[in-house]
Amino acid sequence: MNDDTLLSARGLNLRFGAVTALDQVDCDLWPGEVLAIVGESGSGKTTLLNVLSGRMAPQSGVVWYRDPNGHLVDVHAMPAPALRALHRSDWGFVHQNPRDNLRMGVTAGGNVGERLMAQGSRHYGNIRAEAIAWLEQVEIDADRVDHLPRTFSGGMLQRLQIARTLVTHPRLVFMDEPTGGLDVSVQARLLDLIRSLVRRLGIAVVLVTHDLAVARLLAHRVMVMQRGVVVESGLTDQVLDDPQHPYTQLLVSSVLSA
């Protein structure tokens, strides 16, 4: 692997009984790069995301991560406290359903501030100011800071989840279908927001999606998965405009053009 690779996986294998979820998967991610993992349901996209982020152990293979000090660490050999610390600070995870991540009984400000407090911030005024600044970054009115998430719309919840994740300035964010379950106009606005935040903050993203339009809009590179195997990977435009593998050709041709 290269000297400046941020995340690197080699030979990942994982089987659930007779089902192959990951079959000799390799992948690399550079700082500031957005990598989309596309494929149909059950192709192993989310499993790959969970294995890359250390939430699930592979049966064989290794995942390397370069920590902020430049040291390479084996994600699956890390002690649990170190991995949890990584997930709290340097990494972020955006779930498809924001309710899985947010605390629905805690105000928007408390939700955004939680990671700061977990890192040791102990100044109420600063935490609140930071929370308000982040709400504005994700285009939520500052006067909603004391409202409970259950009063928010679906798109706002997803934006709140993004604010909560980015507040600690992570270098790497994992996103699992961040626009799933939202209507088209809200999706467009959210994609626009994610794209500008990622560009401006230079965050590396591993994005799982079944929507090729999302991949085209956000990703620099695309990996196409089928039954646990990476069948094709490359620059987004290259893969989507000139698909080589039959499965990719099928995926690209099955997108309805409006």
Added chain:
Amino acid sequence: MNGYNFAYLDEQTKRMIRRSLLKAVAIPGHQIPFGSREMPLPYGWGTGGIQVTAAVLGADDTLKVIDQGADDTTNAVSIRRFFARTAGVATTTHTAEATIIQTRHRIPEEPLREDQIIVYQVPQPEPLSKLEPSRAETKRMHGLSEYGLMHVKLYEDITRYGHVSISYDYPVMVNGRYLMAPSPIPAFDNPKMDMMPALQLFGAGREKRLYAVPPYTKVASLDFDDHPFRTTRAPQVCGLCGSGVSYLDEVVTDDKGGRLFVCSDTDYCETRRAEGHAGTELAA
């Protein structure tokens, strides 16, 4: 008393409790599981405290038992009489004369000394229980010292009420490591736990947990830098002894809005009255 071992519990049980207590003292604020026994009083009445007291009680000890600061309430009277009958130990209502003090909901006003042990009755030993229902998860949080969630609760309180609204069982950090529930004592008493010369033992009978704060250990109430921990107290003075610094109980005296504020620590109040202090109620 015939037919009973000294202090009711059998020796094996007392040894088991002492072993857990030694672990608890060695790791200040950390909850140690123990084989809590059925005691001849209901859960919630001090089954944890009474077992700890039985395990540390010696024949030459002098026992004081208080409930909400008072020596004369049902719970205090019955536990004191229980040990007087099953262990034959001397009992007292004077804080200064006691070597072991079992307490529910208060720490005596009079500062405790090195030769004293205070035993707290604890209903819920897990300070995170209201925020995180899973025991497995709270154990992990204690293990990794991940207490950000508790600060989220304080953040929410300040956001909603302008101040932290926890008035009793106010969470503390022990020795800079473990988050601990101080049992339902008023937040007013929290500062007394910090660097206390006496050994502090905590027993939760129903939840089967023991924990301890050794003498002269740092105990800090959680707060924010810009919203420091503050104790609150009714602004009145005690109607009987005139004390303006003790923790007060509000007693409704009639159905026309009459109320009387008196010290919740009855021994403190009586001692002051014996010294000649008098409140407005006695002077009248």
